[in-house]
Each structure stands twice: as structure tokens, then as C-alpha cells.
Amino acid sequence: MQANEIRTRFIKFFGMRGHREIPKAPLVPPNDPTTLFTSSGMQQLVPFLKGEPHPMGRRLMDSQPCFRSEDIDEVGDNRHITFFEMLGNWSLGDYFKKEQLPWFFEFLTEEIGLKPERLYVTVFEGDAVVPKDEESVTVWKKVLKTNAPARKGADGFEPTIKIYTYGADKNWWSRSGIPANMPPGEIGGPDSEVFYDFQTSHDPKFGRVCHLNCNCGRFVEIGNSVFMQYEKQADDSFKPLPQKNVDFGGGLERIASASQNQPDIFNIDIFTEARKTLEKVVVVSSPESIRAVRIILDHLRAAMFMVSDGFEPANKLQGYVLRRLIRRAALHSKIADIDLDNSINLVIDKLCGSYITVDPNLGENQGRILETIRIEITKFEKTLSQGMKKVLSKVGGGTITGTELFDLYQTYGYPPELVKELAAQKRVMVDGKGFEEAKRQHQETSRTATKGLFKGGLADKSDETVKLHTATHLLHKALREILGNHVRQEGSNITAERLRFDFSHPRKLSGEEIAKVETVVNQKIKEDLPVHRTVEEKDKALKSGALAFFKENYPAMVSVYTIGKDPAKEWFSKEFCGGPHVKSTGGIGGIRIIKEQPVQSGIRRIYAELHS
């Protein structure tokens, strides 16, 4: 069954069981500075798993684009990918094990058509804090129609036994892994995984005997039901959450692999067309070229989603990961003699094509995606020969020092991991620690240099910038009036030429909506409303309806700007803000919206300029 069909069936299956589909979170979580990427479906649900009521109810589901960078170096074999879609369903204190486990099994066997004899399950064996998950064992015995006792899998695999028990390293889930690694406040719980048996032969490289959690590729985990019930406390104990939750996640691509019985994940339908395109430009087929094709497919697909979500290659944070993905794809195309320059257009077209019905943003952004990737590859190619010369000068026992490594990274844009990969083949040593130190020193210097720049999103304090800053507040409020109160500021950047405002909204704005927003802002400018600044207690200000930019950490007392006749009762806009602003809105003169575009899924961007 094709991946798109599996996704549709999942949503329908859980929809029929009372679940509502929540909007996907962006690939880069907008209000979570603790993590670079969305790496699981539950990430956006943490407050609700902890007990806050969710506006859409207690049974939720979605298909969430995720990125996990820790697997980047593994990509190239037949099963590792960095970007994937996670099918998810949640019970927020509603149903529990006896519904969840049979439902997922029914979905796999009845909806997707997987053969029950190819499926195996694992449950938590228990430890000093949390007992063995006997309840799941009982439910699974009934579902799998087996009386065989659950047993430990690590000592081998016996096909007649369907239920295996493992410890916390395999059957406990939290965002930080095992219980000992969880920080206070983190939530987690025991889980139950389902594995598909591809019936391939065991590779002894991965151990003497094969078992469900063996990494040889015979068994692949296709779904994980986490029984999210505990919160770690400061004294290392576990407090039960106010409700018992189910947090289920299953990799769409893996379920598709099982359904299409393709142990090579890059053979599933999502990749087929792009893969064929690349294979046509492989000069000599070899293990390296097979590996390179997989790396290109995985990395470019991830890059495509990141660029579509508004990211550009850069030397830090998400931009750095994006740069690394594109450059790694380009490097491997060179190593394996794959003509990426002439095929990239079609590869991106085919990859976008696989999602055309589910992510219209990709279609809208396809041109920008291609251009961004192309530019980055060109930059990389220019620097490749320069960087290569440096590495080659050390061949046969030399060491690339930390400063040289940082120079390669900073000047030529070489990711250090990539230099290591080059260098290792040529027996050149690399000083990774020295690199970290050189990087830290550089960051320190640039932090001091840029201190004060772009404070509050303002490039300077010129009259135009200040006018556009007040106009931004009016725009924020106007967007909420016209589109709804779900609109929230996601970012702002103002220069003397234009304002740029990012906000949450699921769809492209129509021409009519843009015109209405512009009219409201200009009307408020015409009314020449006074702008007041007050200093208020944070909680009181929030209660009074002041808007805050949730990416910021505010102190107990906050500076608030109110636009309206009376800051206590009659105002149009009220926001936490450090200023500066015009004295009254008439001073702005007027504005014109010049562009509206997507930034990430669920986030739009507006550009506007002064216009009287």
C-alpha cells in the first residue's frame, strides 16, 4: 500500500474511533528553544499530556513531519533516515492499554493488510521503580491469541513466541531516553513496540544471534505505544501524572516498508521516482553509489521540508543542519560520480510530487527550494577544491589543527564532520577538541560585536523604523481581528525600508483578507490614536489582554505599549514591548502590505512599507 494511502487510512481509522486531527506542528517548533527540530508527534502536546485540557478534546491524532539529526551519519544503509513522518494518536486521560494495543494491531492487519505472523511485540519488563507491564502482556495475549509467556528477547529469537520483554533502555520512552537521563519536569512511561519481520537473514556483524531489537535489519519497529503516566521530580522520584495517557507514534515510511515488504526503505513509493532519476545519472553502479543515492534522497528530502518551512543554510542552529545535509548530499554525489547538477531539478520535482496532495506549501515553495539548494551546492563546489587542497597537503600522517578546521568551516563552509570523513580515508588526523575551542572563541567575539543589534527586532532607531514598529503592533491586532485570535506573533524584523512580521495562521491569506487587514491598520493610523507606555506586573498585564511574544522570557515587571484613547479601558492594541514607538499613530502616515508568503507550515510572513 502506498504511503499516502496509509496516512489517509490511519486518519480515517482513528477518526472513526472518536479522534480529531490536530494541525501539524512546524518542523522547527516555534516556541520551544530547548530543541532544534520537532522529533516526535507528542512534542506539541506536552502541556496536555501533563493535564491541561486540549481545546480539541481527549482523543487526538495527526501525521507529524519529524527530523532526527542523531541518525545523520547512519544514513546510507537500507533503513536509516533523518526526516520522517510520524503517525500519532493520543488519549489524554481517556482510553488506555486495552483499547490502544488492539486498535493498532487491527489497523496494521485489517487496514494495511500486514500478516499477523510477521508481527512481534515487546513490553516493559519492569525495574525498581515501575513494575513489569503485566496489563499489556494480558492484552497482547488476547490480541495475538497466544498463551506463550512473555520472555526476554536478548537471548535469541523464537518465532513461536510473540511477546518479548525488555528493560528501560528499550521499552521506556521519554524525550530524554531512560528514566535516569530525564530532567525534572520531563514526562515519560513504559511502552510497547510492534516489530515487523522482513525475514531477511541475520548479519552476524550485529551479534551472534538475532532478536527483535537487533540492528541487522531483519526486524523493524513500526509503532510504539507509550503509556505516558509519570513526571520526573527534582528528587529523582516519579510522580504519576494527573491522568494516564496514550502517546502512540509510528513511522509512516517504516509502515510503508512493511506493507510493501521492502527492507530497503528507499524502495518505497515516496522515493521511487526520485531514486530512478538519480540511478539514471550514476556512472558506475557500486556499493558507494547505492549508499550515495540513499544519502542524497534522504538529505534532499529533509532539506526540501526545511527550506519550505523557511530555513536557509547558515553556520548555526537549524541553518547549520540544513547546510550540512545539502553539502553532505553534494559531497557523496561527487564521491560516487553522480551528476547531481543536472538531475537536481528533477529529483526535487519528484520528491515534491510525492507530497503534492498533502503539503501544498511544498508546491508553492518548490522554486525557492530548488534555488536555495542549488546556491548552496554551488558555494560548496567552489570551496571544495580549496578545502581539499588543505586536507591533501596533510596526507600520510599530518594533523589538521583545530584552528585550520575552524577556518575550513568558517571560510569555506566545510562542516567539520565532513572534513573528518574526508580525512579518515586519507589517514589524516583531525583535532576536533581544538575546533570546539576555536569555535567558542569566535562565538564569544561575535556575540560582543553584535550585542545591541536588532534589539527587539529593530535594525536601528531611525524615524522610519520606529513608525514601522508601531505599525507592526497595529498589524498584529488587525490580523487577529480579521483572521481570528489564533494569530500570534512568531517573529518580527524591522528596518527603515520595511517591516517583516511572522505569525501563526494555517492558510495563505486571500487578496480580500490582505486588503481588509491593510484597511484596519490605515484606519487606526487615521484615527491618530495615542501610544502609551506603562510598566505592569507580568501576570496582571497578561490577564488584561496584553499580547506577549512567547519566545521571550519576561521578568516579573514588564513594559507594555497600549495604543488607544485610554490605556486602562479603551484601547485597540496592547503588547509587551520595549519600544521605541511614535507618540500617536497619525505620525505613521500610512502603510502598504507588499508581500504575504509561507514561512513554515502554520506560519505566514507579511512584509509592509510606509505609504501615505
Ligand code: SER
Ligand atoms: N513519543 C513516542 C515516539 O516518539 C511515541 O509517539 O516514539
